[in-house]
Amino acid sequence: MGKVKYYYDSETLSYRKIRRKKRTTFKYIMLFLTAAGLFGFLSFFIVSQYVESPKERELARELQNMELQYQLLNKRMDDAIAALENVEERDNAIYRLYFEANPIPDEQRRAGFGGINRYKKYEGFDNSQLIAETNKRLDILEKAIVVQSKSLDEIAKLAEDKEKFLEAIPAIQPVNNVSLTRVASGYGFRTDPFTKVRKFHFGMDFTAPRGTPVYATGDGIVKRADNSATGYGKHIRIDHGFGYVSLYAHLYKYNVRVNQRVKRGDLIGFVGSTGRSEAPHLHYEVFKDGNRINPINFYYGNLSAEEFDKLLEKASLENQSLD
Template identity: 80%
Template structure:
């Protein structure tokens, strides 16, 4: 039941009932509803500005977590760059230097990506700069890793070539010291045993009993094993590659044939005195690019420093050769 309101009239000293007009009631009702609606909208606005919804809280947490993950990722990229730079430093200053390869320039290792804007799809967001920088560093790291990987592939190939080279050059004495009587004659001017004329002797003569084993001084392929070369008698020639050829003359017997592959230290024949020879011995020569060079420079593979010094002293004596 609605309340009845009265108005006190001081002139008549009486109360008069207040009659509400219907139009005023509707008007006041409309104003009340409008004020309520405005108040409700105000509450919604305030709550939207200062009060987070569960979805907003979840999205905000997800964004915060993403920023944290990007920071962690950037730190990991920095650590990866630091480790890679250490490898690059060793690559340029040790590996490539050792194998006589040119160092890789810094601008090649850190070259960027030209052309169109590769990161346009990341623009327009609150964290665009962070995302773009992270992607740039990742791509730089990926490229640097590719460059370094190719460099290591090249170093591996150079190492294999170096290993092959070191095992191919004639680097040991063809007759073991324990089998030698003496080193009869070295490389240089010597007296010919038959004509007694001083002439250049292009090899080294190792005196040893007939049948003493002779060994290949480096890896290679036998290109000759015959007696069809004047003065050498039964002889063997081994092509070691890289321009090196070794020759073993006056043999008693072969243990290899032409086109046969041999390894350093393989038995290839026996000491004899065939051809133009005064006594059983091995005449040994080394060729580099078809020029005969002093074999004394190639015995570092199986002689001690003292043994090499003694051999060098004997080889330098200008005496009579045996062939």
């Protein structure tokens, strides 16, 4: 119960009870309600700024999941692009050279899309750049796959009348895997075992015991089987035609003679360590039109995909060569 208030009436010389007018009471009530409403609004505004609602938390989780999915998609595209680049390299460096077709330039393989902005519909969102860039990469990847597919169709057509050519190409590993100790060095910059200077190694070194069989990698004619080339020691050169020549160096002894015609897989010599060699191994090179090219691309004839991948990994290590 509220306190009763009085005032002193000087006319009657007595105390009278103060009676609040209804209008004043109504005004106080309205003021209280207004203040309460304003306080409630401010409280809601402040809370809504710093406290997430269940719906907002759900949307935030969906956004995080979307960002993660786009990142995973980009990772998968990186893997797909890497695999496609490996096929493109073989296409330009091997298949198209085989059939005397011009290599496809990177500008054509990786060309974007001109004209209107194809990705304008992705603008205006928090992750617009991520979404647009992912779709752009996907479009370019799809176009590169189409270009590569058409290139392989062209190669298949050219191959129809190239049976003899394919038989002549150096397309197998010159030493059997079962005879190998390891792949000592690949094509590229390596450390010279004698000078310890980094220089370009133009072939592949296959470490194997002395006397291990060495095989012709393609049909051709033996043009050299001698010890008169600096550094190579006893070595053999086979002319396969079509501009291709294979070289087998540091041999222990020969199993062929000059001008002898050989078939792919014929035994031509044995692993040794003659010439400028640190240990028994076969140094193998491939020439195209007088220029040395990477032999790693010429083992499709007797290696599985898994074996080739392992060989590629070993040959890519920048270690010390054996010659």
